[in-house]
Amino acid sequence: MLDHEDFSWKRCAYAVGNILQCWEHRGSHDAIFEYDGYVDDTTERAVERIAELETASMKLTNETIDSNLDVVVVEPAMLTQLERAYLPAEYDTVDLFADTEFELPPFRIHDSPTAIVETIVDSVDGENADNVGIVLDQESEYSPLIESALEAADIPFFGGPGFTDRSEHRLFLHLLRTAHRGTDTRISEIRSLLTVFDCDIDDADTNKRLHELDDGDLKWLIDFCHDVQEYTFSDALSVFERHADDTLDAFREELETLTIADESITEARLDDLSFYLQTYEVPVDRENDGVLLADAKSASYVGREVVFYLGLDDRWTHSAPRRPWVDQDAQFTRNLKSFQLLLQSGSQQHYLVQDATGGSPVTPCLYFEELLEPEYDRFSDLRSTSHQIQSAARAGDGFENDPVGVSSDPVETISKSSLNTYVNSPRDYYFSRIVDGPEKAYLTEGNLLHDFAEFYVNHPDAVGEDTLSEVVELMLEDVSPLVRSVDERTRRTEYRASLETIVSYLDANQPTEGAFLTPSSGGDNAVAAHFDRDVDSPVTERRFTDEELGINGMIDLVQSERDLLDYKSGSESSATSIVKHAAIDEPTDEPDFQAALYLTYWRSQRPGDQLSFTFFYVTELVDDVIAGDADIDDALTTVTYYPESLTEHVQREEFFEYLREEGAQKCQKILSKIDYQTYAALFDAAPLVETTDSDELIESEFGEMMIDRLEAEIGEYKYVTTGSKQVMRAIVDRQKGAFFKTDLDAFESFVDERLAELNRRRTGDEAFPIEGLAGEPNYRRVDNRDLLLEGEQ
16 A cells, blocks of 8 residues: 555555454455445555455455365354354354353462562473463553563563564664654653663753753764754664664664665654554564463463463453444453453463552453352452562572661751651652752752842842843753753743842842851852852851751841741742641641741740741742832731730730721721720630631630620620621631741640651661651652652551
């Protein structure tokens, strides 16, 4: 078709596939014409060409077995219509299955696919490999596991991975795809290629764009991507073989068979090649020695003495073609009988399964519903045995290790980021201490904005319009490897607006100069280094470590003796949200203890003072800056610490005046009719319930008393009841949006408990669990997701 017709590979494959499938089920090569929806000019030409070919299918269609022969058909229900067409008018039949029942061996339940594979490898060796067959779904996790395990144990096998399953074949296509993806390809997307090419890349560079890396080992790859359309498939294969130190003769032969070996590598031709390899099974020459690996959806019989069946789950169920010419009932019968036959292969059958995975039960293959009488939902409901393998290293296996007679040093202090991670998932915290993470765009941007803010506090006179433009270019240069090139103009605008926001705030809110007795961060400042300036202000980037409190951190800006400020490059959060996510009695799935931790330290320096911690969201006003109507207050969220209890705070005259001036309408109205002494007396009449639930406070003894007393004082009007409730809601809002002495006292104890727990786990007394204090971790906030194996503790 491709040699003589002007049709694409996909159209040809679709047409020929439909014709052959319809032929198999209807018995005639032109039966496809009965289905108008599947007939087009490609189909018509394909039918004409098929009619001219001498094929096995045409022989089955046009001929019949010699009627003079005695013919016996084994299990005729398993034959297709095309196969039936070859039968004579009269023949005898033989059933595959005897009248006696086959006693199904018990299902052997294991904890994991790895445990199942270990069981097989422990039972097979080079001497008995020729007697063993393994049936599995070749698209499941069992396939690569068993192949790797047999290879590692030096046990021969065949029938496993096909042509396109070979890793080097897939990697060659991956190389060609990478070359056509343009300049936004990231290192994380080609790690498998870089591994086979022996290119050593730092973990910090994982998120960077390939074409932005100045690495000598990668120059050839970058050049290849730039010039890919100047290569033929054969040339590109030679490049791959040279750098992978491998020979792909079979792939080269297949390219020549397809007559594209000497064609240039256009994206259209690459699409055709990928489609071909995904659609057709390329024959693979094999040495048929050793363990036989059979696909559960392709095999009907395995001629080995001992047969292991892996998984036997719903993935073993065939999906019948959804075409009008397929008799679904007949196809189901053929598949069911094939499954029955497969289960009885060999003299010994071993069914190795999982009963649950990821906390959910495994559904057995649906054919069991037709074959078994008892009702069941999972394998353990059927006749089964459970196995737990005690892993013992086989001779020569495992890593050598030497015990070290030293104890781990305890963790004395913890930072806000480590505490956040630990509370979300202790296991993620553990891995974050031993695994380097990749550099991320938003972190790089945030660090540069921090550096500029510190630089501006130290050298405000050195920053003008040209300086801002230069800093923008510096940021783009540092971030460009991590972001798409198409976003450069947008980011330039965003960076400029963010820098102007920082300048506007600091111009209007100069920090109070004063001695700060902790050391500076001592870290590098990219902006200051660029302008060859020092940054040594006593109020910027001040590190603190307090072993008595068990905490450490870095203060971005000491705004004054009572006010701290932290620069943020994310979306703004309200004070209520910040306090909520610092909860320790009912932790949320977004724990954030920064404000609580910093205020806890600061109150140790300023005991008895009311303190504040302000989050300055420097990227929040980008749109407003562009529009020319930015209000700097919209980028600020301040959380206040009151060195007293909530009860003591809300009965003060300052809070009374605050409610009179800024409370809700009815709240202001009722408080304007009483004096402060009357308001303060309310707190002596009944205890205030310190709660974050306004309904609880309103329905409490204090709430009922307040309404009764104010009605007696002002009159039994509806607005008095409404206003009283608004007062109590304002009290609850103050509790929800600020920290009080009892809150930070409890936080200090919370930190002590976490450090003690963390150190027990570090010494091996107990494991680092995946689940945090709020239960299942928030996986959006997990840095080492691939290392957290669900279902394990």
